[in-house]
Amino acid sequence: MTYVIHGATGAQGSPVAAALVAAGKSVIALTRNADTVVDGARTVAVDASSLDALTAVYREAEGVFVHLPMASEENRQTYARTIVAAVRAARPARVVFSTSGAPLIPGSTDAVATLAGGLADSGVAHAVITPTLFLENLLMPYVIDTVREQGVLPYPIRADFPVSWASHLDIADAAVALLDHPDLTGTVSVGQYPAVTGPDLAEAFGAHFGKTVAFKPISPEEMGASVAPVIGDGPAADVTNLYKAMSALPHRSITPENSAQKLLGITPRTTKQWLTDIGL
DSSP: OEEEETTTTSTTHHHHHHHHHHTTOEEEEEESOTTOOOTTSEEEEOOTTOHHHHHHHHTTOSEEEEOOOSOOHHHHHHHHHHHHHHHHHHOOSOEEEEOTTOOOOTTOOSHHHHHHHHHHTTOSOEEEEEEOOBGGGGGSHHHHHHHHHHSEEEESSOTTOOBOOBOHHHHHHHHHHHHTOTTOOEEEEESOSSOBOHHHHHHHHHHHHTSOOEEEEOOHHHHHHHHHHHHOHHHHHHHHHHHHHHTTSSOBOOOGGGBHHHHTOOOOOOHHHHHHHTTO
């Protein structure tokens, strides 16, 4: 059985590919660069806007793990439509899609909704993983350097804003389980439950580093400016807008009913566990 992993060298795809390889599965690692090597996998360079290329590689697949890359909304829409068309043409046995933290909003026409809706109409067995915020966001230089140098954890959420944080490792755990359980369909929420606040995060960082760490709410604009040198002005503007929209919400907590804890028997890592697991 062969599993196709989108973005197999990236933050989300890499741990999925590694887990499948470790389990002895045949893995096709999709990348943008033909010279990239993914240990234990066959690397295939594919343009996600090429219907023919995706269809050909999906035809070999027992399962496909997909998420949309960070790009302009126009490009993401192109990728979403192409992926759906390739799934319909190739009919892989199973597709697992991670929304990468983007909310699935009823009536939305964004790329995430296009892909999720297209999979729902494809007739192919699928599941959608819906994380909220990634713990890896806290590794951005502006955040982790401030923790280390000043004992302050800055982030653009209110101090009383609960979030069901998840790590890319948690997404990989859920994805691998879902690829192996075609009977499980619909959305699966992945994240800590009960949700935790900014001061809870700071406490976990303090316990890990053995010092006092305080949480500091910052503005979405401050966060956008801090990540622009790393991800570019366009994506940074998207980050700013995301956190502006989030500031109007009461929380970003998952619900137990469709959680990985209930549906898959998988408990996402605590913040302190995650810090240990990544060897920080």
